[in-house]
Amino acid sequence: SGVRCSQFAMAVELRSGLKYGTVLSFAAVLLAYWLRSPQSVLDDRLDAVLSSLLRAEKKVGMNNIARPRVAIGFGGCVDIIVDGVTLLNKIGLQPTGQPLHHDYIENAEQLAQSFAYFFAPGAASERFVMNDTLFSQLVEASRELPGNRWSVGGNAPVMAGRMASEGCDVLLGGSFSPDFNDILSQHITVAGNTVEEPDIHLILEYPSGATWGQYTSRRANRYIVHSDDHNPYLDSMEEFEKRLQNFKPDLMVVGGLQMMDNFPFKHGERRALLSHLARILTSASPQTSVHFEMASFVDEGLMSDLLEFVLPHADSLGMNEQELPNLLSLLRGSNVTVLSDPNPRVATVLDQMRELYRLVNQRHQEAAIGRPLTRLHVHTLAFQAMIVTRDSQWKNTMSAVAKASLTANRHVCGSADIDTSKARLIMDESFSVSRREGSQRIPLQESRPVSCWTEDNYEICVAPVLVCTEVYQTAGGGDNISAAGLVLQI
Numbered sequence: 001s002g003v004r005c006s007q008f009a010m011a012v013e014l015r016s017g018l019k020y021g022t023v024l025s026f027a028a029v030l031l032a033y034w035l036r037s038p039q040s041v042l043d044d045r046l047d048a049v050l051s052s053l054l055r056a057e058k059k060v061g062m063n064n065i066a067r068p069r070v071a072i073g074f075g076g077c078v079d080i081i082v083d084g085v086t087l088l089n090k091i092g093l094q095p096t097g098q099p100l101h102h103d104y105i106e107n108a109e110q111l112a113q114s115f116a117y118f119f120a121p122g123a124a125s126e127r128f129v130m131n132d133t134l135f136s137q138l139v140e141a142s143r144e145l146p147g148n149r150w151s152v153g154g155n156a157p158v159m160a161g162r163m164a165s166e167g168c169d170v171l172l173g174g175s176f177s178p179d180f181n182d183i184l185s186q187h188i189t190v191a192g193n194t195v196e197e198p199d200i201h202l203i204l205e206y207p208s209g210a211t212w213g214q215y216t217s218r219r220a221n222r223y224i225v226h227s228d229d230h231n232p233y234l235d236s237m238e239e240f241e242k243r244l245q246n247f248k249p250d251l252m253v254v255g256g257l258q259m260m261d262n263f264p265f266k267h268g269e270r271r272a273l274l275s276h277l278a279r280i281l282t283s284a285s286p287q288t289s290v291h292f293e294m295a296s297f298v299d300e301g302l303m304s305d306l307l308e309f310v311l312p313h314a315d316s317l318g319m320n321e322q323e324l325p326n327l328l329s330l331l332r333g334s335n336v337t338v339l340s341d342p343n344p345r346v347a348t349v350l351d352q353m354r355e356l357y358r359l360v361n362q363r364h365q366e367a368a369i370g371r372p373l374t375r376l377h378v379h380t381l382a383f384q385a386m387i388v389t390r391d392s393q394w395k396n397t398m399s400a401v402a403k404a405s406l407t408a409n410r411h412v413c414g415s416a417d418i419d420t421s422k423a424r425l426i427m428d429e430s431f432s433v434s435r436r437e438g439s440q441r442i443p444l445q446e447s448r449p450v451s452c453w454t455e456d457n458y459e460i461c462v463a464p465v466l467v468c469t470e471v472y473q474t475a476g477g478g479d480n481i482s483a484a485g486l487v488l489q490i
Contacts, residue, residue, distance in 0.1 A: 046420040048446035056402035071249040073173030075231035075256040077199040079153030084204030095213025104262040122219030126296040135227040155255030162483035173240030192236030199228040231259035258295035274309040281313035294319035312370030318482035346431035404485035405463040414472030423466035
């Protein structure tokens with residue numbers, strides 16, 4: 001009996017000890033959780049968002065299908081990428097006291113004013129330099145800068161490169177030098193003339209927080225200057241048109257038309273070129289989708305020509321947060337908007353997209369020509385947004401938006417592998433689907449970061465971007481993002 005009592009007492013003591021130990025362990029785990037650094041919580045969140053976006057991207061594979069055939073025009077160039085502030089300092093250009101918008105650049109003072117105008121808010125811009133001497137001076141100074149980089153440039157070649165690497169066969173319309181052709185992917189066939197001296201574009205990059213005199217950039221971006229001879233004339237268009245018949249593309253992409261912006265054409269020359277392009281687009285098979293990639297346009301005459309000759313024949317449009325309100329303003333009958341908020345809210349962009357979708361399709365119905373707009377993709381620093389008409393030819397919208405979001409980080413960071421220690425989320429914790437009062441709010445869920453819902457006759461999808469904090473390059477970002485989004489939808 002005494003033995004049994006002592007055994008019982010030991011058992012009770014053991015059990016209570018175990019229970020007490022369990023409580024202690026649980027308390028220790030809770031304490032560790034509560035004491036975790038805010039950075040650790042943020043890291044976990046970024047990792048969760050990344051793995052969810054990767055899962056969404058991989059839902060649609062490219063392995064078991066024939067390579068999609070994509071025809072892309074027009075033009076191309078050699079990009080010289082430099083630090084913008086370093087270049088301006090090298091040529092002795094002092095910061096201006098008067099930031100001003102100029103449609104084109106005629107002298108060094110206008111360059112300083114124009115650069116300051118876009119640099120402070122961190123807005124992307126591209127301008128034609130009328131002054132050959134100034135442009136040559138900039139090119140020579142860029143060549144001498146340590147750390148400069150050279151790459152294949154121009155909307156069409158950049159989109160072609162991305163689509164070829166993502167599993168497409170590409171017909172590229174452009175006139176390039178032999179050296180240029182040699183470095184293109186084996187999955188890209190060039191249709192165009194051979195030129196000895198390619199056009200050069202100078203990409204003046206700057207990081208977030210960069211300073212130039214009294215100006216500080218709010219976000220990383222780039223200011224591009226060019227003085228093209230070949231690209232404004234779309235001089236590969238005839239050869240491109242001939243090759244199209246046998247190539248039979250699933251998708252035709254038009255980009256690079258901003259090279260016509262403020263270019264000194266002879267009277268009627270630009271309209272004749274765009275009229276020829278319209279004939280090519282009109283002759284495309286109904287089974288061939290057509291995408292138009294917007295760019296930095298400020299020439300209202302050119303914009304009006306694009307509304308007449310190009311937009312009616314595109315089923316799909318791609319643009320950034322500057323180009324969306326610009327096009328919308330023109331469709332409303334107002335002037336071009338040169339500078340818009342470089343970090344717009346989701347609700348603002350979605351309302352603009354809905355209105356653009358409605359106005360473009362309204363014009364299409366009234367004119368009874370061309371194609372209805374069935375796809376609209378807007379890429380911003382913080383998020384990707386897409387409107388796709390239900391039951392249209394475009395598929396896999398959720399995966400396409402996820403892929404576009406991931407490509408934004410991959411391109412800007414310069415790495416196929418995404419490192420969350422070099423990324424951050426700047427999209428809000430939740431967003432309104434519209435600025436209208438009483439609109440639904442959608443929370444950003446780490447496990448399902450791509451939000452999709454239906455309205456009217458279309459689906460909307462929004463995905464956050466893991467914004468790169470160690471910028472390798474911003475130039476070509478929109479082209480890579482748009483191309484990657486299209487790949488999974490054709």
